Amino acid sequence: MIPAPFLLYLGSSADALGIKTSRGIAAFRRDDCVGEFRHDDCPQTLGLPRMSMAEAAAAGARTLVLGIAGAGGRLPADLIEDAAAALEAGMNVAAGLHERLRDQPRLAELASARGLQLFDVRDPPAHLSVGKGYPRAGRRLLTVGTDCSVGKMYATLALTRGLRERGVAADFRATGQTGILVAGAGVPVDAVVADFISGAIEALAPAREDGGWDLIEGQGSLFHPSFAGVSLGLLHGAQPEALVLCHEPGRPHMRGIPGRALPDLAECLARNLEAARLTSAEVRGVGICLNTSGIERDDALRLCAATEDRLGLPCTDPIALGVESIIDRLLCEASTPSTISSY
Amino acid sequence: MIPAPFLLYLGSSADALGIKTSRGIAAFRRDDCVGEFRHDDCPQTLGLPRMSMAEAAAAGARTLVLGIAGAGGRLPADLIEDAAAALEAGMNVAAGLHERLRDQPRLAELASARGLQLFDVRDPPAHLSVGKGYPRAGRRLLTVGTDCSVGKMYATLALTRGLRERGVAADFRATGQTGILVAGAGVPVDAVVADFISGAIEALAPAREDGGWDLIEGQGSLFHPSFAGVSLGLLHGAQPEALVLCHEPGRPHMRGIPGRALPDLAECLARNLEAARLTSAEVRGVGICLNTSGIERDDALRLCAATEDRLGLPCTDPIALGVESIIDRLLCEASTPSTISSY
Known part of the structure; x- marks a missing residue:
C-alpha cells in the first residue's frame, strides 16, 4: 500500500483533464491529502493548501502523488525534477505513467539512498492469462x-x-x-x-x-x-x-x-x-x-x-x-x- | 537480421495450428530451411528432412526457430531444454513467444558463453505513440x-x-x-x-x-x-x-x-x-x-x-x-x- 497522507501534484498543468488523477484522489480520498504542489504558472487548484515539497513533508505528507496524465504516459524532465525534490524532502513518490519512476536512475538512486519508495501503479500484474469469455457467475x-x-x-x-x-x-x-x-x-x-x-x-x-x-x-x-x-x-x-x-x-x-x-x-x-x-x-x-x-x-x-x-x-x-x-x-x-x- | 538457414522446430506438438510459425516459414522461406526438429511423439511434419540439433548444425543451420505458438505465448520447460541443446550445438535461437528467451538465465548464459544470439521477435518497438486516426496518405x-x-x-x-x-x-x-x-x-x-x-x-x-x-x-x-x-x-x-x-x-x-x-x-x-x-x-x-x-x-x-x-x-x-x-x-x-x- 502507498503510505498516506499525500501531497497531490499539479505541476505546471493548464489542462483540466491532465490533472484528473490528482483531482480524483482529492475527491475520493480528501482526508488523506495534506496539500497540493503547483508551479507559479499553473492556473489550476484542487482547493487544497498550496505547499512546497519541504512544507508538505513538514506537514506530514508521506507520498507525493504525480497525479497527472498525458496521452502516452510519458515522464518528462520537469516531472523527474520535481519527483527528485520530493525524495530529497523525504517523501515517497507514486505515479501511474507508462514510463516508470524506477527506470529513472536518478530517482532510483535517491530513493535507495534515503530509504524511500517509488510506486509505479501502472505496472500490470505478472502472469496474466488470455481471456476466454466462458460464462461465469456473478x-x-x-x-x-x-x-x-x-x-x-x-x-x-x-x-x-x-x-x-x-x-x-x-x-x-x-x-x-x-x-x-x-x-x-x-x-x-x-x-x-x-x-x-x-x-x-x-x-x-x-x-x-x-x-x-x-x-x-x-x-x-x-x-x-x-x-x-x-x-x-x-x-x-x-x-x-x-x-x-x-x-x-x-x-x-x-x-x-x-x-x-x-x-x-x-x-x-x-x-x-x-x-x-x-x-x-x-x-x-x-x-x-x-x-x-x-x-x-x-x-x-x-x-x-x-x-x-x-x-x-x-x-x-x-x-x-x-x-x-x-x-x-x-x-x-x-x-x-x-x-x-x-x- | 536473424541468420539463415534455419532449423524449424515442431517439438512434440500434435496441434496443426500450434506449429503455424514453423509452417509459415517453411511455406514462404523454404530455401532458407535446412530441416525440421521433432520429437518421436510428434505426429506432424513440414516435409523437410528430420534432423537432430547436431545434424542440423553440421548441415549449416545457423538458427533454430522455435516456431510454435500456444495461447498465452508461454515458454515451457521442454522448449527451454531444446533451445539449450540448439545453443550447445552451435546455433542461435529465435522465438516469438510472450515469454522471452533472454529472460531464461540458462539460455542467456549459454548464448553468452558461446557467442550466439537469442532473438525474441515478439519484442515490441520502443517509444511507441498512441494512435490518432488522423487521415493519412497511402x-x-x-x-x-x-x-x-x-x-x-x-x-x-x-x-x-x-x-x-x-x-x-x-x-x-x-x-x-x-x-x-x-x-x-x-x-x-x-x-x-x-x-x-x-x-x-x-x-x-x-x-x-x-x-x-x-x-x-x-x-x-x-x-x-x-x-x-x-x-x-x-x-x-x-x-x-x-x-x-x-x-x-x-x-x-x-x-x-x-x-x-x-x-x-x-x-x-x-x-x-x-x-x-x-x-x-x-x-x-x-x-x-x-x-x-x-x-x-x-x-x-x-x-x-x-x-x-x-x-x-x-x-x-x-x-x-x-x-x-x-x-x-x-x-x-x-x-x-x-x-x-x-x-
Whole structure:
C-alpha cells in the first residue's frame, strides 16, 4: 500500500483533464491529502493548501502523488525534477505513467539512498492469462464512455457507494491509475500487453457467488481511435450484465484529437451493447451518467431529463444529482439472480 | 537480421495450428530451411528432412526457430531444454513467444558463453505513440478474420505478391511473429502495451505518397473473446481502404474456446466495416479468402462460388486458387488515387 497522507501534484498543468488523477484522489480520498504542489504558472487548484515539497513533508505528507496524465504516459524532465525534490524532502513518490519512476536512475538512486519508495501503479500484474469469455457467475456492471475522461470512474465509485447504501454487496474494480490509487488495488488495463486485455479483466472480476456486484471502471471509448482496442477487450473481459454510458456534454472534440466529434449517445450505447453480447448475451443498458460540472444546475437537470426521454434510460449526474434512479433501474430489473446464459 | 538457414522446430506438438510459425516459414522461406526438429511423439511434419540439433548444425543451420505458438505465448520447460541443446550445438535461437528467451538465465548464459544470439521477435518497438486516426496518405489493405489462425498472413502475402506481379508497388506489413520472421521486419501487435495498439500500426504503415499499397496482416478476430481488442486497435490503426475477410471452413469452434461457434461471414465483414469507418470512412470489402487446405479441390471451388454469390465479393483460396479475382476487384474499383476523406 502507498503510505498516506499525500501531497497531490499539479505541476505546471493548464489542462483540466491532465490533472484528473490528482483531482480524483482529492475527491475520493480528501482526508488523506495534506496539500497540493503547483508551479507559479499553473492556473489550476484542487482547493487544497498550496505547499512546497519541504512544507508538505513538514506537514506530514508521506507520498507525493504525480497525479497527472498525458496521452502516452510519458515522464518528462520537469516531472523527474520535481519527483527528485520530493525524495530529497523525504517523501515517497507514486505515479501511474507508462514510463516508470524506477527506470529513472536518478530517482532510483535517491530513493535507495534515503530509504524511500517509488510506486509505479501502472505496472500490470505478472502472469496474466488470455481471456476466454466462458460464462461465469456473478453480477457485473461496467461503465462505458463516449470518450476518455468523461467521468467513468466517478460514476462507478458513486454507483458502488449507492448500492452499498441499499445494503447490497458491491465492490469497485479499478482499471486506471486514478482508480487504483483511490481503491488501493486494481489492474491498469491500458498498460497490460495487448493479448491479455480481456484476460486481465476476467482476473480483476472473477466468478462471484455471493450475489453481490462488481462495478468495473471502464476506460476509453469504442469511438476513440487511440484506445478503442482497450475498451473492447475490457468490455469482453468484464462480461457485464449491465452497462452505464458516461458522457461529458459540451466537449468540443474527442480527447486529444482536435476535429473529431464525439459519437451520438444512442449510437454509442448501441455499439457497446452489440459488442458486449459476444460474452454476455443478455447485457442491457441501465443508465446514463453525465458529467455536468461545467453546466448550471437547472440546465443540467433539463439535459438529464431530455436525455432520459430520448434514450429511455435513467440519466443523472452521479456527483451533483446522485445515482438513485440508476440503482432503482438496476435492482428493479435484476431482482432475481441472473442466470448464466450460454452463447 | 536473424541468420539463415534455419532449423524449424515442431517439438512434440500434435496441434496443426500450434506449429503455424514453423509452417509459415517453411511455406514462404523454404530455401532458407535446412530441416525440421521433432520429437518421436510428434505426429506432424513440414516435409523437410528430420534432423537432430547436431545434424542440423553440421548441415549449416545457423538458427533454430522455435516456431510454435500456444495461447498465452508461454515458454515451457521442454522448449527451454531444446533451445539449450540448439545453443550447445552451435546455433542461435529465435522465438516469438510472450515469454522471452533472454529472460531464461540458462539460455542467456549459454548464448553468452558461446557467442550466439537469442532473438525474441515478439519484442515490441520502443517509444511507441498512441494512435490518432488522423487521415493519412497511402493505400492500405487489411486482412481480417472470423478467427485466429485462419490464413490472414498467407492471404496478405499472396495479395502482396499478386499486386507486384501486376507491376503495382506493394509491401507486406507484418504484425505477428510468423510474418515478422518471414518478412524480417514488422510489429508484434499483440505484444505491445494495450494503449499503443493503434499507434503501433500507424507507425508500421505510415503515410505513403508513391501510390503503392501497404498490405497489413490482420490478427485475431473482432469475434474472439480473447483477442478482439487487438483486432479492433489494429483495424483503427491500419485505416484501411480495403478489407479482405479470411476464414477456414469447417473449423469446429473459435480457436482455443471449445463450444464457441465462429461468426457468420457476412456479419463478421459488416462488423469489421462498421468499426473500420471510425478512421476510414470509405472502407470497402474487396474479397473473401478461404483456407480450403482441408477440403477437396472441387468442393473448395464450389464453396468459393457459393460464398461469392452470397456475399457479392470475389472469394478464393489464396494459396490453392490464387488471388487474381480479388486483385481485379481491388484495382478496378480503386483505379484512381483515393482521396483522403475527412471524418
